[in-house]
Amino acid sequence: MTAQRSAEEILPDDILLDVKNLRKSFPVRKGVFARVRGLVEAVSNISFKVRQGQTLALIGESGSGKTTVARILLRLEEPDGGEVYFQGRNILDIKGRALLDLRRDIQMIFQDPFSSLNPYMTVGQIIGESLRVHKIHSRKEVKNCVQEILEKVGLTQDLYSRYPHEFSGGQRQRIGIGRALTLNPQLIVCDEPVSALDVSVRAQILNLLQDLQETLGLTYIFVGHDLSVIRHVSHEVAVMYMGKIVEMAFASVFFFGPLHPYSEALQSAAPIPDPEARKRRTLLSGDVPNLFSLPPGCRFHTRCPLTKDICSQEEPRLKESSPGHSVACHFRG
Amino acid sequence: MMENLSDRYVLDVRNLKVHFFTDTGVIPALDGVDLWVRRGETLGLVGESGCGKTLTARAILRLVPEPGRIMDGEIYLTGENLLVLPEHEMRKIRGDRISMVFQEPMTSLNPVYSVGNQIMEVLTVHRSAMTGKEKKERVIELLKAAGIPSPEQRFFDYPRQLSGGMRQRVVIAMALACGNPQLLIADEPTTALDVTIQAQILEMFREIQDKMDMSILLITHDLGVIAETADRVAVMYAGTIVEYADVVKLFKRALHPYTLGLLKSILQTPQVRARRRLHTIPGAVPDFLDIRNKCRFFSRCAFAHKNICGQEEPEMIEVEPGHLVRCARVEKIEEHRRRV
Numbered sequence: 001m002t003a004q005r006s007a008e009e010i011l012p013d014d015i016l017l018d019v020k021n022l023r024k025s026f027p028v029r030k031g032v033f034a035r036v037r038g039l040v041e042a043v044s045n046i047s048f049k050v051r052q053g054q055t056l057a058l059i060g061e062s063g064s065g066k067t068t069v070a071r072i073l074l075r076l077e078e079p080d081g082g083e084v085y086f087q088g089r090n091i092l093d094i095k096g097r098a099l100l101d102l103r104r105d106i107q108m109i110f111q112d113p114f115s116s117l118n119p120y121m122t123v124g125q126i127i128g129e130s131l132r133v134h135k136i137h138s139r140k141e142v143k144n145c146v147q148e149i150l151e152k153v154g155l156t157q158d159l160y161s162r163y164p165h166e167f168s169g170g171q172r173q174r175i176g177i178g179r180a181l182t183l184n185p186q187l188i189v190c191d192e193p194v195s196a197l198d199v200s201v202r203a204q205i206l207n208l209l210q211d212l213q214e215t216l217g218l219t220y221i222f223v224g225h226d227l228s229v230i231r232h233v234s235h236e237v238a239v240m241y242m243g244k245i246v247e248m249a250f251a252s253v254f255f256f257g258p259l260h261p262y263s264e265a266l267q268s269a270a271p272i273p274d275p276e277a278r279k280r281r282t283l284l285s286g287d288v289p290n291l292f293s294l295p296p297g298c299r300f301h302t303r304c305p306l307t308k309d310i311c312s313q314e315e316p317r318l319k320e321s322s323p324g325h326s327v328a329c330h331f332r333g
Numbered sequence: 334m335m336e337n338l339s340d341r342y343v344l345d346v347r348n349l350k351v352h353f354f355t356d357t358g359v360i361p362a363l364d365g366v367d368l369w370v371r372r373g374e375t376l377g378l379v380g381e382s383g384c385g386k387t388l389t390a391r392a393i394l395r396l397v398p399e400p401g402r403i404m405d406g407e408i409y410l411t412g413e414n415l416l417v418l419p420e421h422e423m424r425k426i427r428g429d430r431i432s433m434v435f436q437e438p439m440t441s442l443n444p445v446y447s448v449g450n451q452i453m454e455v456l457t458v459h460r461s462a463m464t465g466k467e468k469k470e471r472v473i474e475l476l477k478a479a480g481i482p483s484p485e486q487r488f489f490d491y492p493r494q495l496s497g498g499m500r501q502r503v504v505i506a507m508a509l510a511c512g513n514p515q516l517l518i519a520d521e522p523t524t525a526l527d528v529t530i531q532a533q534i535l536e537m538f539r540e541i542q543d544k545m546d547m548s549i550l551l552i553t554h555d556l557g558v559i560a561e562t563a564d565r566v567a568v569m570y571a572g573t574i575v576e577y578a579d580v581v582k583l584f585k586r587a588l589h590p591y592t593l594g595l596l597k598s599i600l601q602t603p604q605v606r607a608r609r610r611l612h613t614i615p616g617a618v619p620d621f622l623d624i625r626n627k628c629r630f631f632s633r634c635a636f637a638h639k640n641i642c643g644q645e646e647p648e649m650i651e652v653e654p655g656h657l658v659r660c661a662r663v664e665k666i667e668e669h670r671r672r673v
Contacts, residue, residue, distance in 0.1 A: 206611055232611070277560075288496070
């Protein structure tokens with residue numbers, strides 16, 4: 001049904017990325033013959049849109065599926081179903097040359113600045129590698145281009161031939177950001193880019209990301225679990241729990257008053273840096289359930305303070321409670 | 334006098350110096366650290382990576398890694414100087430009177446032993462009189478107290494079968510195995526955990542402390558965690574303590590420029606408008622080989638004065654009872670605060 005639609009129809013005004021009904025399961029293999037004994041549903045039928053020049057935050061804890069979504073968008077993982085429209089084009093069925101071109105438009109910044117840089121390569125090689133892969137510049141131009149990038153991310157040009165181990169965490173993350181910028185991407189997927197950094201350095205990197213967004217018109221998908229960081233960077237947020245989006249809203253609305261009990265718990269769990277505001281919080285009991293045996297009905301009902309009979313029987317659908325604010329809960333919204 | 338002190342202070346660290354002897358020179362990684370932890374209180378030790386927080390913890394346990402050596406100082410545990418004890422006496426203290434919870438619950442547990450066996454090992458070392466059956470009962474009791482559901486079954490689980498939060502609970506159960514440690518050192522105990530699990534673990538620390546009247550040295554870089562759990566705070570910078578205060582005072586009336594910078598760069602104040610520019614501390618932590626004869630924060634400080642701060646290392650001064658600052662420009666900072 002989508003094949004005949006023109007780009008304009010699919011893409012009202014300024015939507016850069018439109019994800020529809022994305023699904024991904026991973027087989028669980030066990031035993032001597034590594035037979036498939038079950039499926040873990042990492043991403044379960046999720047849809048969201050990202051506007052040009054804005055930041056969408058994907059919030060969730062370990063195992064919520066947020067990183068799998070990020071990897072699918074970069075075509076590092078093949079989904080089981082769904083569509084991903086980038087600038088009006090479904091990027092899930094492109095191949096070969098076109099896929100290589102797509103990779104110029106979508107880049108990624110990784111969580112751990114210590115393991116995401118090759119220790120045998122110099123900074124110049126790391127940042128310039130993509131220019132060589134995509135055969136964009138001649139050798140000499142590559143060097144100039146890399147030096148420009150270094151300046152853009154707040155490093156000095158003389159660091160060109162240094163190796164990653166000579167840098168601090170914050171500087172490494174700047175190198176990682178530089179590498180993502182070389183090909184002038186439209187969309188950058190940031191996978192917890194500051195969670196491995198110290199507070200004062202964290203602020204520097206967040207400022208850098210924000211400056212780059214403003215000057216280069218970048219669009220970010222910001223994956224994370226730290227709400228204090230998310231509040232600072234995002235325009236819109238989507239909260240994930242066990243492979244589902246449970247709440248989606250504009251950041252201003254979300255931080256003013258989340259609707260889903262899980263979002264509430266997340267906000268309440270984040271420590272507040274004010275000793276006079278110590279509070280008794282709504283603690284979630286228990287752990288995230290095993291993805292291998294999903295609870296029936298609402299996936300959150302095993303830990304939810306509001307749970308009633310209906311929650312273990314029927315899965316709530318994500319529905320709009322007010323314009324731009326959707327929630328998947330039987331009692332909220 | 335010593336008796337009096339040991340009543341008040343469970344841990345009293347004085348002028349602790351640890352140097353690393355490397356190929357490029359001697360690095361004064363801990364350069365005169367003073368710390369006090371009172372009975373039943375939590376002292377938060379804050380600072381950035383590489384400032385010496387973890388090294389302080391390791392030095393207290395006399396487990397400084399090579400090529401480091403404790404050069405000077407005294408470490409009193411309830412009045413007894415740990416630095417003069419023979420190694421076999423020290424081994425009796427580790428895990429019994431002082432226990433430790435490390436940051437990474439995956440790497441601090443042994444993957445090839447069941448969690449029950451690992452906790453039992455602590456009892457085998459420190460409580461050799463207990464029978465096997467007694468030990469097992471005790472371990473199950475501990476797992477239960479640490480909030481682990483169905484402890485009888487979990488006893489036989491291996492670390493990989495447990496989630497991060499559960500593993501950290503096992504580590505805490507292990508730290509409490511000998512009953513009542515006088516001092517619990519918790520090094521970034523929740524950094525590797527999800528927020529909802531972090532909240533559970535911090536709550537558990539509070540409960541244990543209330544119940545056992547235990548002292549905690551909590552090492553973290555997260556000022557939010559400090560605000561929630563610490564009674565007093567020591568701020569560490571480049572191998573020394575730069576400010577020392579009651580937690581409320583520190584958040585309200587911090588005086589050291591580094592502490593002020595840290596407090597300003599934290600993000601989460603509900604009133605703050607989203608997407609504003611964040612305050613950052615200019616520059617980076619100085620090279621340890623280049624911090625002699627001046628204030629360690631000199632090159633990054635907005636209040637620095639060349640002739641004062643660039644000439645000698647400032648002394649720790651007590652601005653009011655219990656509030657100590659290592660800064661020569663305190664008056665300037667107070668004045669600045671009044672104006673703002």
